[in-house]
Amino acid sequence: MKTEILTMLRETAGYVSGQALCGRFGVSRTAVWKVINSLKEEGYEIVSTPRKGYRLDHVPDIVSESELVSRMKTKRLGRQVVFLSETDSTNTQAKRLAEEGAPEGTLVVADMQTAGKGRRGRSWQQSPGTMVSMTLILKPAFAPDKASMLTLIAAHSVAGAIKAVTGLPAGIKWPNDIVIHGKKTVGILTEMSLSVEQDSIHYVVVGIGINVNIREFPEEISDMATSLYLECGRRISRAGLIAEVMERFEQDYGAFLQTEDLSGILEEYNAHLAGMDREVRVLDPAGEFTGISRGMNRSGQLLVEKEDGSVVHVYAGEVSVRGLYGYV
Secondary structure (H helix, E strand, O other): OHHHHHHHHHHOOOOEOHHHHHHHHOOOHHHHHHHHHHHHHOOOEEEEEOOOEEEEEEOOOOOOHHHHHHHOOOOOOOOOEEEEOOEOOHHHHHHHHHHOOOOOOOEEEEOOEOOEEOHHHOEEOOOOOOEEEEEEEEOOOOOHHHOOHHHHHHHHHHHHHHHHHHOOOOEEEOOOEEEEOOEEEEEEEEEEEEOOOOOOEEEEEEEEEEEOOOOOOOOOOOOOEOOHHHHHOOOOOHHHHHHHHHHHHHHHHHHHHHHOOOOOOHHHHHHHEOOOOOEEEEEOOOOOEEEEEEEEOOOOOEEEEOOOOOEEEEOOOEEEEOOOOOOO
């Protein structure tokens, strides 16, 4: 009931009468009063006025199941939230839940991660209350070889959400990072589990880590990493940002399911692509090479034009972009 009352308070511009809350949820005034007090203890500023009722005046930067669900405008994704005040990794927890039968759209969110994971198994830690750490469970019916495109969809959704919430020029460093003014702000890690027969997807988890309200970074990474707070000079509501990401991801994911390619987001993705029409260095097991980035195609491959005019379709490997992450 806490989530429902919070939602009603959030969606009402003025006061909500205690009688209306009692009638809506079929509970006593005492039950409503207890929920209101519980919300106040969590930091919500709620004005109580005789004969008028309750009015939500201020929402703290809090991430909780009630706060997240009350903000969600999606139809399926993120409607079921598992909130953890602390965990090792939201991807790890999401995979456990998926194995136990959690439905598609389940969102795992942590206020703090102690063993977050990045590409190539890199680990990192965070301070409580400073980051968005979340993982979405998906159970698509498309072929396993298309799952890698979910990372690109997530990047497009997150970049759009950051721009909408902060106004910052969020760029996408293909395939799985978001950068602002040349510094990394977001990492995305997608992991897949196949069916026993190995010919279909059991589930996919899409993990997203966003540097939101971090005020400083260790000296050794301060020239490569930044946060939304450092870039825009104000605290950002993490719950509001999560809800915006989920709304955009649901739209982008829905478009992808119709075509099973990236045609629905291709133009916007390339408009956000960091290093577009600039020199890039491709780190590939077959050998490094440099060329000019000509954007992504509808299959998620990065098109790199070499000096001889030939165009290489880069599907795997890590791409370093000139001017980003210390590569000059």
